[in-house]
Amino acid sequence: MNLKELLSESKGITSNSKEVKPGYIFVAIKGTQADGHHFVEEALQRGALWVLVERDVDLSDPRILKVKDTRRALAELAGLFYGKPSEELRVIGITGTNGKTTSTHVVESILSRAGIKTGLMGTIYYRLGERIYEYEGRTTPDPVKWHSTLRAMKEDGAQAVVCEVSSHALDQKRVWGTRFYMVAFTNLSQDHLDYHHTMENYFLAKARLFTEYEYEHALINADDPWGKRLTTMAKNVKTYGRDGDLKILDFSTDFEGSRLRVECEGRQYHFSSNLRGSFQAYNLSLGVLLGFLWGLSAEVIQEGIREVYVPGRFETYMGDGFVVVVDYAHTPDALGKLLKTARGLAKNRLIVVFGAGG
Known part of the structure; x- marks a missing residue:
């Protein structure tokens, strides 16, 4: 029995036994x-139509079906259940250690200014317009939430829809079955090693977006050493940076933008742009390159990046004789660049108040 046949009479899909109806x-x-x-037993008692497992569970029930990879099966089922929404949208997936949130907001602003109604999925919220x-x-x-939100x-x-795609999500196949229009890589530095253990594993998880998924364009930061390596693994690559296809010639920043x-x-x-900080050179360049590949004019792109609001990303408040900056920087690389700026x-x-979870 294939996945489509399993869905023929199903009313929902979940990996949480408490949600089973x-x-x-x-x-x-x-x-x-x-x-x-x-x-599994709880799910059966709650009336599950089918239960998919990838190992024996010492239960005998005709509703239990064994598959090779339940993560992949869950994503494929969700995509089918919600009618493969990514095939009806132009989905942009952005991955990297730093810059994902700002870059998604830059892209959303550019496309919206071009008259393209654009959703955004990421760390802060899942949003379409207001x-x-x-x-x-x-x-x-x-x-399930990924495909249902799309x-x-x-x-x-x-x-x-422009989305942040995390290394955890790629490793756990959360976006499996998605057809992307464009994928992008910002940079890679130390983060999530409690999960990935090594930088090599962390990089290979990120690289899956470029080696295992369908897309038309890959945008990669050519100034990042991991990005350079990624250009040899991806297809249809366009780079940005000091030595990219879109070449950064000059960049300056102050409290005005x-x-x-x-x-x-x-x-x-x-x-x-109103965005501040030396790191914005790359976030803005990614957006500009994407706009050009989309076929937008420089004038439309300029209007899109003129005013971009990103909560918690070098968010500036002017006081009487002082300035307060709020930023989400939480990795060594991001915090270092923030403080340098x-x-x-x-x-x-310069007074720094820094908190850490754990």
């Missing part, structure tokens, strides 16, 4: 904290 398909996932195979579907969920949600955005009029000068296909362009902008003392 009569007619649901329960998929047992071995997670980092709990193993769904321990809750409508918020969820606040502060996972950077990249589980497969479907909801499509039904609400979205033409494109940033100015960017780039060269692309032999022509130079000047852009300005702040020190360059500050005229007097």
